[in-house]
Amino acid sequence: MTRLGLVHTVPALAATFHDLVTAAAAADVEPIHVVDPWLLRTAMTTGVTPEVVDRLAAHVAHLRGRGVAGVLVTCSTLGEATEQVLERLGAGAPVVRVDQGMADRAVDLAGDGGRVAVLATVASTTGPTERLVHRSARRAGVAVTVAVELLEEAGRARESGDLDRHDELVAAAIGRWEGRSDVVVLAQASMAAAVSRAGATATPVLSSPELAARRLVEVTSLV
Template identity: 45%
Template sequence: MTGTAIAMLHTVPALAAPLAELAAEVRPGARVLHFVDESLLQDTIAHGGPPPHVLRRVVSYASYAEESGAGTLLVTCSSIGEAAELARSFTRLPVLRIDEPMAEEAVRSGARVGVLATLATTLGPTTRAVQRAAVRQEAEREVVPYLCEGAFEALRSGDPARHDRLVLDGFRELSGEVDVVVLAQASMARIVAEAAQGHDAPGVPVLSSPRSGVAQLAGTSARTGG
């Protein structure tokens, strides 16, 4: 039987705490279960995209979540977002992508959508997510991808300041070409406040996935049991 708990699948351990705080805002009192598996991202990077065994493991995590009393599994890594979508066909538990609401909002925000990423394996999936959102909304949109070379490696090596600097440099360059900028990874949300100050690109919205992605949980039906 499924329950009222929320399950989250992370590939970056540091995201667990801030996303749990956001979940408490939209589902006060709900129990949050965290599954952390860095190898899902590592294997996706190594293969240039999610290999079949990553999909199988996402399905397994959905099963674990359901058995543990969760009513929803939120996949918080955009690099494996397309595996999350495929997993929906193999599990009864609702599987959500953290970046889907962001993609929908980006399409509503302008004709030229910039996608900023620090990983090539995230740039492609997020770009395609925006393109699919445009199709759903029957809107013609041009998507402009931009890869911040070296930023992910800086964050992974323990240099968040360099990560933020490289992401901001990318934002400044990309924002001059588009109507809205999408931050492809939840880990990039740290620079939203600075980027949104508008000193470099007045009026260009900056969208990140954590808040809108977690907000989906407010609309999930809390089913009894567990």
């Protein structure tokens, strides 16, 4: 059985990703989870500090030491920190940022000259997600326009435990971008449940969890 590592900053997402990774893999896998809410709390209050990168690197090194074939960091706020960790630790099990698959798919759907709307509920995610979409576009040889909307009220609702209100606000924002963008990107994995609340839309709406799980099993040759 192949081991796969996952690093979470939102405890509730561990079960979601566990199911997605095991469903995406063609072979039997054993997901090994590390849950550390401190990483996100610190990144939201003081930024992605060297201490955050050090702690994330320690988690990835721990998982590699347990023999995992790959590691998925499920927090989009830590996307650029994930890349720094990979550069620091060097060769070994691949390390995947949660939103890479989503960004690549968004660029593919938008096409050259397309419009990508990024919705986020946490301010610390907006910059990393916007930069990632532009970088994916450059790699694909196209140019896209990225518009970012920060849904602070939805973020507060989730923080207070009002998930129904969170999903309602995210769904309303998805509706506002209908016809104004070629694709809508939900920056946080925790926003994925709001897609069903939005109902059928002519504009594609992307969330990261399933695409990230697929990317993890692809880079570890478990498809």
